[in-house]
Amino acid sequence: MVTVRGWVTHLRSSGKVAFVVMRDGTGTLQCVVVRTQVAADVWEQFSRLTLETSLSVTGAVRAEPRAPGGYEMGVAGIEILGTSPIDYPIQPKEHGIDFLMDNRHLWLRSSRQVAIMRVRHEIEQAIHDFFYEREFVHVDTPILTAAIGERSGLFQTEYFDEGFAYLAQTGQLYGEAAAAALGRIYTFGPTFRAEKSKTRRHLTEFWMIEPEMAFYDTNDNMQLQEDMLVYIVRRVLDRRQSELVELERDVSKLERVRGPFPRIEYSDAVSALQAKGSEIAWGDDLGAEDESLLVADHETPVFVCNYPKAAKAFYMKENPADPRTVLCDDCLAPEGYGEIIGGSQREDDYDKLLARIHEEGLPADAYGWYLDLRRYGSFVHSGYGLGLERTVAWICGTPHIRECIAFPRMMHRLRP
């Protein structure tokens, strides 16, 4: 006899035999109550159950191929721990997204949401393990940062007598300083964009993983991205099969994520897109449609590398082979899930970096400490940022990233 505690997710009864499906966060268990085999008060307890009642059930567990999970419990006793009124908001029917988001604290209990959260955790642990095995050092970079010039989309807060602090959009610049101290590092934390975007791929608060590696060039950088993505996908396939089934994910598509990933030069990508009918011109950034067109021919993620300088950030290293461009890459997920990584080799030449800071109209004094990294023992280094929710969306096969974080924050969504 075992005792299991959890919450009711399904109820049905023939009058003689009753079924209670319960969940406890790790899985579901079908419990069977046979009226003639239990005490009268147990049958009476069953009749009082409602959706999301919390309860403790005691009985014998046996193999039952027809039950979800392959086991069921023959119930001997039921104890109600917490009642649940009949008006539980999330019912087994279609709800609008605003309603579900308003009730996110309850919606999270649904089997699909549980599955996404468990896949997200597996991805997170896989990322920590991947870097730990490779002797990277995890470094937590600050969220509250001093002004580093006019940049758009910043959240700001008063900071004692220091003026305003700004919520970090990236930990990269700090990551570069840490790489000079620790060799190879990665950050893992929330980042913020105060942008009025309402697409399915934008949150105002999202998690990023940003490795930064001393003595890695842009090719080493892309190899690491590839190794990491293959590792993550393999790990989820190995350990979260039942969640992928719950999500009705076509795992054959994930099974095909193996290296090497194609590396397409930006200029070649533009030509290929133009040949496919896109109106993109050399110098433009790729739009979402361009990204989808480009990955359509591939089963793995695709790197687009060496973008025009003007389309990219000031800290990217000039491409010696074509100084109109920089040594960088965007990694596009397959199946149209879009960009999940942006990476680059960093400009390690003091004078060139300073010139770029001036060109962008950024205040050089605010970047004094960042320039110091090029002043005292400058070093070839590269890094990238992986968007966690976009990666979860791709691996789960979820079109909108708002379901890929427990409590999403969007332009019109600050609650619960």
Place this chain on the structure above:
Amino acid sequence: MVTVRGWVTHLRSSGKVAFVVMRDGTGTLQCVVVRTQVAADVWEQFSRLTLETSLSVTGAVRAEPRAPGGYEMGVAGIEILGTSPIDYPIQPKEHGIDFLMDNRHLWLRSSRQVAIMRVRHEIEQAIHDFFYEREFVHVDTPILTAAIGERSGLFQTEYFDEGFAYLAQTGQLYGEAAAAALGRIYTFGPTFRAEKSKTRRHLTEFWMIEPEMAFYDTNDNMQLQEDMLVYIVRRVLDRRQSELVELERDVSKLERVRGPFPRIEYSDAVSALQAKGSEIAWGDDLGAEDESLLVADHETPVFVCNYPKAAKAFYMKENPADPRTVLCDDCLAPEGYGEIIGGSQREDDYDKLLARIHEEGLPADAYGWYLDLRRYGSFVHSGYGLGLERTVAWICGTPHIRECIAFPRMMHRLRP
């Protein structure tokens, strides 16, 4: 012959034999240049080296018991990658703390700071592994949160048309909602306090780990805290010996961190402190001195449990054995490092929780979703918050937590 890249940390020369100690973030290597055994240009390259020059050194590595790390390299070639002017700010001498903090991006390269960062990482990975092995789900709770009533010490930022958002001081309330969905969860993220504290144990931005467990009572909760701390300390002892040596940590004190940890009722703690001469009265919170007095007799962390209701937060469960108190615990680190964990069983009775919200003058409607957790299948549950930097400070034996995070944020410190 191998090639190693890194930065110069020490230089000395007899005119005939020269030593370069270099670091690469994972360790240090002593390189020996014998003037008569190398080409003239190699000796000339040596003479151009300065502190923090980045370089690539090629040679044969051999065992050398007198060298740091037990190995040294006989140099055949030196390539300077990045020069470093002679005015490198951090010299082998005493610097004031403000100067070091102003140069935190460079100070991080020092061997002591590298050791602290590596121990911090080991603690972080140990925490992830501890919870992963126990099938907890990692959940990222939001930083940007809507108002939940007047609370002090909040950073605030304008949030589109939604009014102000506040930076989270804790993820706990969200963690409770997630525990109802996922059973046992933990958060791992930055938290914020806009407090004008200038002690050695306060940061405005610090990292917290907050597990929350369905169907755990206060005793289960303390047991988990104990198991986790023993696991973390053991892990650092096993894998970060050389860093603990660098930090001159008395590891015999860490070796004695084994369960069971004493559990002292608050009321008994007050009596014991009064007997030791403290002026504490029943109802007061423990001060830093009280904490030190209390742990002085113990070699392990100590739990102080069941504090007066008035001294603690509204969400803690009333103690059935003494309703003046709540079911909670503070875990105090040994050696006077103070409180590293605060935990409690949560109030799971809807009416009692609502009454406490009213007593505290909090707006009940803002807590609607939190009250829902007691409305739909309420459940016994408990959780705690571990302060990461304080834990790092204790394990490293570092008196001030400002060295226990890469870029600390304090009242007068927002840069670099």
